[in-house]
Amino acid sequence: MLSFVKNFLSGKSDPKELKEEIKEESILAASEANTIKEDTEETPQAETAEGVTTPISLHESWDQNLSMQQKYSLSFMASELPPIAPGNISLAGVSLVPHEEGIAVVAFVRNASPNPVRLGKMNLVVLIQDNQLFTRQSFDLSELGEIPPFHARPWEFVFSREHYLMVNVALRNWKLAFEIAEKKMVLPQKLELEESWIKSLSDAQKDSLIELAKQLPALKPGEVNVQSVQLSKSEDGSLRALLLIRNGSERSLSFEKLPLALIDATGETVAQGLFELGSLTVNAETSKPWMFIFPPESILKENPDFSRWSVRVPQGE
Numbered sequence: 001m002l003s004f005v006k007n008f009l010s011g012k013s014d015p016k017e018l019k020e021e022i023k024e025e026s027i028l029a030a031s032e033a034n035t036i037k038e039d040t041e042e043t044p045q046a047e048t049a050e051g052v053t054t055p056i057s058l059h060e061s062w063d064q065n066l067s068m069q070q071k072y073s074l075s076f077m078a079s080e081l082p083p084i085a086p087g088n089i090s091l092a093g094v095s096l097v098p099h100e101e102g103i104a105v106v107a108f109v110r111n112a113s114p115n116p117v118r119l120g121k122m123n124l125v126v127l128i129q130d131n132q133l134f135t136r137q138s139f140d141l142s143e144l145g146e147i148p149p150f151h152a153r154p155w156e157f158v159f160s161r162e163h164y165l166m167v168n169v170a171l172r173n174w175k176l177a178f179e180i181a182e183k184k185m186v187l188p189q190k191l192e193l194e195e196s197w198i199k200s201l202s203d204a205q206k207d208s209l210i211e212l213a214k215q216l217p218a219l220k221p222g223e224v225n226v227q228s229v230q231l232s233k234s235e236d237g238s239l240r241a242l243l244l245i246r247n248g249s250e251r252s253l254s255f256e257k258l259p260l261a262l263i264d265a266t267g268e269t270v271a272q273g274l275f276e277l278g279s280l281t282v283n284a285e286t287s288k289p290w291m292f293i294f295p296p297e298s299i300l301k302e303n304p305d306f307s308r309w310s311v312r313v314p315q316g317e
Helices: 002-010 015-020 060-065 068-079 195-200 203-215
Strands: 025-029 088-099 102-111 121-128 132-140 151-160 175-178 184-187 191-194 224-233 239-247 253-263 269-282 286-294 310-312
Touching (some): 025 175, 068 151, 088 175, 132 151, 132 203, 184 195, 184 203, 191 195, 191 203, 239 269, 269 286
Parallel strands (some): 132 184, 191 286
Antiparallel strands (some): 088 102, 102 151, 121 132, 121 175, 224 239, 239 286, 253 310
16 A cells, blocks of 8 residues: 555655645544544543644554654644634545556545544545546454554555446546535436435445436436436435436426325325425526435325335326
């Protein structure tokens, strides 16, 4: 793993060049991070008006294998990171290059909390221009070890090409991020995921959306349709239908109310209802997921066949 880091650092000796490598940070409240709890005393830290600084903390394996010059280069880059608000964890990418398994990203994991932090498994994403999702992958961040309070730990993350969502794209203006810290991600076919969905969807639901997005045909100009994604039954008997609303028109569409019928494999109506959507807006030439919940009292058929299912606007609505 360190061979790539050494090669990267060997070609960077100019401080200005090193500083220019630092990318936009992904910031997550420490309380939201998947941390392994440990009983420790808080460490005080001098705080400026802009926030706190995070000097470098090397993992033992890095400390043993890097040269003094390479350590200095990393330490300089850590010192050039902007102050961060206390109580946060962040990712600051500094390099992305091809790797035999896919791509390798070097980043600083910054701990701006007063406690040592040992992270657990988390999904990381690589975003390119306009928040397009290039790839996402789960990493066991406990491998970084314990990050001391108010310190930054450099690490290398290798993303396998099997997780790529697009090919033959220029990886410019990229950003390494915690998935749950993002305000917006754009999947293939311009499928937009906003912050609330990024946080609330399960990994299985995100995987279903991604696989669906990769297979969807391009929208025709002016086409608007609803795509079925996932159907599940809650403990209270309600049916939860995750749908994808696709807008191929040149203007944004807003929905306040939407009548929908749930159809099973036999073509019969299983449930029907009028959904109050508030201010659901689907931007021009994009798609957006939405969860529609059919309560038990709206269910019209017992023992439906959901080997295939769909939704449609009831006739006459």
